Amino acid sequence: xxxxxxxxxxxxxxxxxxxxxxxxxxxxxxxxxxxxxxxxxxxxxxxxxxxxxxxxxxxxxxxxxxxxxxxxxxxxxxxxxxxxxxxxxxxxxxxxxxxxxxxxxxxxxxxxxxxxxxxxxxxxxxxxxxxxxxxxxxxxxxxxxxxxxxxxxxxxxxxxxxxxxxxxxxxxxxxxxxxxxxxxxxxxxxxxxxxxxxxxxxxxxxxxxxxxxxxxxxxxxxxxxxxxxxxxxxxxxxxxxxxxxxxxxxxxxxxxxxxxxxxxxxxxxxxxxxxxxxxxxxxxxxxxxxxxxxxxxxxxxxxxxxxxxxxxxxxxxxxxxxxxxxxxxxxxxxxxxxxxxxxxxxxxxxxxxxxxxxxxxxxxxxxxxxxxxxxxxxxxxxxxxxxxxxxxxxxxxxxxxxxxxxxxxxxxxxxxxxxxxxxxxxxxxxxxxxxxxxxxxxxxxxxxxxxxxxxxxxxxxxxxxxxxxxxxxxxxxxxxxxxxxxxxxx
Amino acid sequence: xxxxxxxxxxxxxxxxxxxxxxxxxxxxxxxxxxxxxxxxxxxxxxxxxxxxxxxxxxxxxxxxxxxxxxxxxxxxxxxxxxxxxxxxxxxxxxxxxxxxxxxxxxxxxxxxxxxxxxxxxxxxxxxxxxxxxxxxxxxxxxxxxxxxxxxxxxxx
Numbered sequence: 001x002x003x004x005x006x007x008x009x010x011x012x013x014x015x016x017x018x019x020x021x022x023x024x025x026x027x028x029x030x031x032x033x034x035x036x037x038x039x040x041x042x043x044x045x046x047x048x049x050x051x052x053x054x055x056x057x058x059x060x061x062x063x064x065x066x067x068x069x070x071x072x073x074x075x076x077x078x079x080x081x082x083x084x085x086x087x088x089x090x091x092x093x094x095x096x097x098x099x100x101x102x103x104x105x106x107x108x109x110x111x112x113x114x115x116x117x118x119x120x121x122x123x124x125x126x127x128x129x130x131x132x133x134x135x136x137x138x139x140x141x142x143x144x145x146x147x148x149x150x151x152x153x154x155x156x157x158x159x160x161x162x163x164x165x166x167x168x169x170x171x172x173x174x175x176x177x178x179x180x181x182x183x184x185x186x187x188x189x190x191x192x193x194x195x196x197x198x199x200x201x202x203x204x205x206x207x208x209x210x211x212x213x214x215x216x217x218x219x220x221x222x223x224x225x226x227x228x229x230x231x232x233x234x235x236x237x238x239x240x241x242x243x244x245x246x247x248x249x250x251x252x253x254x255x256x257x258x259x260x261x262x263x264x265x266x267x268x269x270x271x272x273x274x275x276x277x278x279x280x281x282x283x284x285x286x287x288x289x290x291x292x293x294x295x296x297x298x299x300x301x302x303x304x305x306x307x308x309x310x311x312x313x314x315x316x317x318x319x320x321x322x323x324x325x326x327x328x329x330x331x332x333x334x335x336x337x338x339x340x341x342x343x344x345x346x347x348x349x350x351x352x353x354x355x356x357x358x359x360x361x362x363x364x365x366x367x368x369x370x371x372x373x374x375x376x377x378x379x380x381x382x383x384x385x386x387x388x389x390x391x392x393x394x395x396x397x398x399x400x401x402x403x404x405x406x407x408x409x410x411x412x413x414x415x416x417x418x419x420x421x422x423x424x425x426x427x428x429x430x431x432x433x434x435x436x437x438x439x440x441x442x443x444x445x446x447x448x449x450x451x452x453x454x455x456x457x458x459x460x461x462x463x464x465x466x467x468x469x470x471x472x473x474x475x476x477x478x479x480x481x482x483x484x485x486x487x488x489x490x
Numbered sequence: 491x492x493x494x495x496x497x498x499x500x501x502x503x504x505x506x507x508x509x510x511x512x513x514x515x516x517x518x519x520x521x522x523x524x525x526x527x528x529x530x531x532x533x534x535x536x537x538x539x540x541x542x543x544x545x546x547x548x549x550x551x552x553x554x555x556x557x558x559x560x561x562x563x564x565x566x567x568x569x570x571x572x573x574x575x576x577x578x579x580x581x582x583x584x585x586x587x588x589x590x591x592x593x594x595x596x597x598x599x600x601x602x603x604x605x606x607x608x609x610x611x612x613x614x615x616x617x618x619x620x621x622x623x624x625x626x627x628x629x630x631x632x633x634x635x636x637x638x639x640x641x642x643x644x645x646x
Contacts, residue, residue, distance in 0.1 A: 300592075308595075311521065
């Protein structure tokens, strides 16, 4: 029915109420009414009427031909003219009716398709228009964003951290603006913190550098002390070696003295025996002298008796008296000589006794000396043992000192590194300060800036310190070298 | 014998045997001396005078020995083999005189013998006939018959 309504609306006229009302409503809902389509529809209506007329006219003669023609026409897209039975009845009429239904259906579908396409085209156009408007808005917003953002980045590039993007961006870029502002806030705060901390860092770095210098100095002193200790140890070791050698020599001498004393004891014993033999000989000599004395005595008596006899003989005994006198003189001289020999022998005997006593005393003294020498030997052995133990202890001390020297060298190297690191840190902080000083932080930066500048004079003062430090750091090297030489000597 | 006596009487030099007792030197007339011998231990006699040491065997004869030191009142000495016994004979009496040592045979003229000083006691003068100054020592000349024990006393 819609199809018909659509087709006949132009033909019947727009005046027809329901159709007119119905048609535009449909058109308005989907697409604006087009007069061209109306004209086409009218033409189709006319063509259909003529064809129907011809069909009806040919109904009788060529219904089949008509049917075929109709089908081909439908297939060719001519759907406007309805297929009518043309007064036919029966099955043919039903075929035509069905064909007509088919045509109507196809016609409706074609019309729907056309309407749908029209609606789609219109929607596309609307979207295009909306899209164009939107694009123009986008472009404007983008340009604004680019301008503002580039300006902000330019400010940031010259180190201005006070700039903010205050004009709102389009909704798409607003987040970027917030992010930029927040990032700059954070950057500014961070730089402010950095500037705040640079002072502390500078002073602490100075303290570290000073401490490293002092440490280097003390390490140097320690190395010197170690060197002195090494020298003293060397002397002590030499002394201990001397003591050990001396004790060894003393032990040798003492043992020799012991042997000598033992030999001397033997000699003293021999001397005592010799003295005894001398005493015996003296005694024997004394006995012999006694015999001689006795003989002299008896001779004297005989001479006296001879003298007596001669005296009695008177003149006759005168010559005999002279002989007797001579004999008596000889006897007296013999007695005298015997007495002298006796006294000499007794003197010799007493001297031999004295000698024996002295030799015995000498023997006792030698025994005492031997005992004392043995004692001295013990003491010397103890001294030698002590010296050996001292040498062992000194070796341990030497090892400890060597370790200490090694540690000191390591410390010196570490101190040097620390000094270098502290001064590197200092220069880093100066550079950091300079880098940070290039940024403008606004009011706060103006108050903080002098601090940064004040830290710079400190950093200009530091180079002498650094030089001193490097000198201090260089000295330990020489010191280490000296110590190494010292150790090689040691 | 008679000639000798006469020579003595006529200031002829006479010979004396000099001997020591302790530190003193004495001498006796050599003509009274029979012989001189060494000391041999004497056998003491009971109840004999203190100056009689005892008796010794002299070639089979019993000879009394007088300790001259005791007899002269000097300190008694213990005799040794070096002591001498002078065998004297006087008025038919033979005795031995124990002295410390016989030192010499002196030849003296009578004027060399000085008389014993008057200050000496009678006993001394009975023993000491005179004193001879020989060098730096004084030698007493003893009277032999006074030294010997009296035979009369012995008989009594």
